[in-house]
Amino acid sequence: MITGITSELGSYLEAITGALPGALGYRIRRAHYGRRLGRLGSGAIIGQRVLTIGPESIFIGNHFSCWRNCTLAACDDGLIHIGNRVGLNANVYINACGGGKMTLEDDVLIAPNVVMRTNEHNTGALDRPINLQGSSIGEIILERDVWIASNVTISGNVRIGRGAVVAAGSVVVRDVEPYTMVGGVPARFIKKRGENDREN
Numbered sequence: 001m002i003t004g005i006t007s008e009l010g011s012y013l014e015a016i017t018g019a020l021p022g023a024l025g026y027r028i029r030r031a032h033y034g035r036r037l038g039r040l041g042s043g044a045i046i047g048q049r050v051l052t053i054g055p056e057s058i059f060i061g062n063h064f065s066c067w068r069n070c071t072l073a074a075c076d077d078g079l080i081h082i083g084n085r086v087g088l089n090a091n092v093y094i095n096a097c098g099g100g101k102m103t104l105e106d107d108v109l110i111a112p113n114v115v116m117r118t119n120e121h122n123t124g125a126l127d128r129p130i131n132l133q134g135s136s137i138g139e140i141i142l143e144r145d146v147w148i149a150s151n152v153t154i155s156g157n158v159r160i161g162r163g164a165v166v167a168a169g170s171v172v173v174r175d176v177e178p179y180t181m182v183g184g185v186p187a188r189f190i191k192k193r194g195e196n197d198r199e200n
Contacts, residue, residue: 037060043062047068050069058080059080062085078098089111093114098137102118103139122135141160153172155172164193
């Protein structure tokens, strides 16, 4: 009972600190999440209205940035590991609940409105509603230096290789090779990075 009350009080405090504007808001949120998460490294910048579910199972490295309206969910034996210098833009939804595992290695960049879910509903039985069929537990791994562009969806049991780029609006349902660019629904190979790229 005490654990439940403590968790609920933490949620209220998160809602209050999440609304605070300006530099003071950033400092207060850094202190709050430093106590609430399993780990939060130094130099974090956390925007307004960030929601954590199962915060004790979320481990984050140094120089993390997370903008407004993001969700990090690791409840019910889920696990989220985020490396150093990882940036999440606005409205990113990361869900590893139900025993899933999510790993974002160092220097990963996530654009706005990206959805990553490690678990998927089972749909094989036609004689039962989908909501009664349970779900498949998965794992998502984004290796170092990956860039996920805006409005991408990544499903469970996917590994995106080091230095890969996923184009905006894609749905990733299979592994992505290192240093490749993929895009589409479902995402398919476009090219190797460095081919016909114009350096800015």
